[in-house]
Amino acid sequence: MAVVQVSQVVKEYRDRGSAPVVALRGVDLTVEAGEFMALAGPSGSGKTTLLNLIGALDTPSQGRVSIDGRDLAGLSPVQLADLRRDRIGFVFQSYNLVPVLTAAENAEYVLQLRGVPKAERRKAVAEVFAALGIGELMDARPPQMSGGQQQRVAVARAIVAAPAVVLADEPTANLDQASGRALIERMHRLNHERGITFVFSTHDPMVLEQAERVVNLVDGQIASDVRKGAA
Numbered sequence: 114m115a116v117v118q119v120s121q122v123v124k125e126y127r128d129r130g131s132a133p134v135v136a137l138r139g140v141d142l143t144v145e146a147g148e149f150m151a152l153a154g155p156s157g158s159g160k161t162t163l164l165n166l167i168g169a170l171d172t173p174s175q176g177r178v179s180i181d182g183r184d185l186a187g188l189s190p191v192q193l194a195d196l197r198r199d200r201i202g203f204v205f206q207s208y209n210l211v212p213v214l215t216a217a218e219n220a221e222y223v224l225q226l227r228g229v230p231k232a233e234r235r236k237a238v239a240e241v242f243a244a245l246g247i248g249e250l251m252d253a254r255p256p257q258m259s260g261g262q263q264q265r266v267a268v269a270r271a272i273v274a275a276p277a278v279v280l281a282d283e284p285t286a287n288l289d290q291a292s293g294r295a296l297i298e299r300m301h302r303l304n305h306e307r308g309i310t311f312v313f314s315t316h317d318p319m320v321l322e323q324a325e326r327v328v329n330l331v332d333g334q335i336a337s338d339v340r341k342g343a344a
């Protein structure tokens with residue numbers, strides 16, 4: 114089943130006092146459950162815009178975005194908030210962890226919002242931290258951690274509530290080469306072993322190499338869409 118369906122999407126930004134910018138010009142994209150997909154393209158090509166639309170953080174000017182077969186345009190603000198909480202995991206370039214909370218508290222917040230009891234939350238978080246190789250960091254706070262460690266916590270936070278898709282906007286952009294590689298390899302393993310669907314943007318060739326499908330955006334349009342042969 115298609116987790117993400119983007120049909121004929123146009124996104125135009127109209128900011129007061131400046132000329133309108135067309136960031137996406139008719140994008141069609143289907144992402145199936147279990148994909149490990151990279152969104153490539155130069156800076157300004159529309160990667161962040163597309164991820165924001167898929168993640169229901171913004172709305173298209175034209176066209177349709179569906180998650181789990183549900184057209185986002187048909188959902189109320191409350192339904193959209195529920196969908197973001199329950200079906201979508203986000204990983205941002207700058208980690209976006211809450212500095213005063215421990216790593217485990219950061220990761221369990223979504224489960225708390227869903228009313229999952231404390232002991233069960235801890236168990237789920239511990240399990241996901243172990244899978245990401247950060248089991249010893251449960252009680253550390255983000256300012257004490259390296260960028261690579263913080264981004265692993267961000268991935269743990271994104272996957273702990275078992276979303277339909279994890280959207281990661283240039284997750285390795287602030288990491289050194291080794292930490293970036295380690296992060297993407299962990300993500301790939303989670304995809305492979307647990308079937309977690311990842312869509313991540315990047316312009317790093319090392320990250321693209323790990324992807325099983327590369328969709329290349331150029332000037333707001335899909336210029337190529339390449340699936341690697343089964344390994």
Ligand SMILES: Nc1ncnc2c1ncn2[C@@H]1O[C@H](COP(=O)(O)OP(=O)(O)O)[C@@H](O)[C@H]1O
Binds near residue numbers: 135162
């Ligand atoms: N909030 C915004 N207001 C106006 N223009 C924007 C906004 N966000 C992005 N853009 C423009 O839309 C285009 C695509 O941007 P973006 O999606 O951020 O690309 P990428 O993530 O590939 O670098 C660029 O021309 C950018 O300047």
Ligand SMILES: [Mg+2]
Binds near residue numbers: 282
């Ligand atoms: Mg971007």
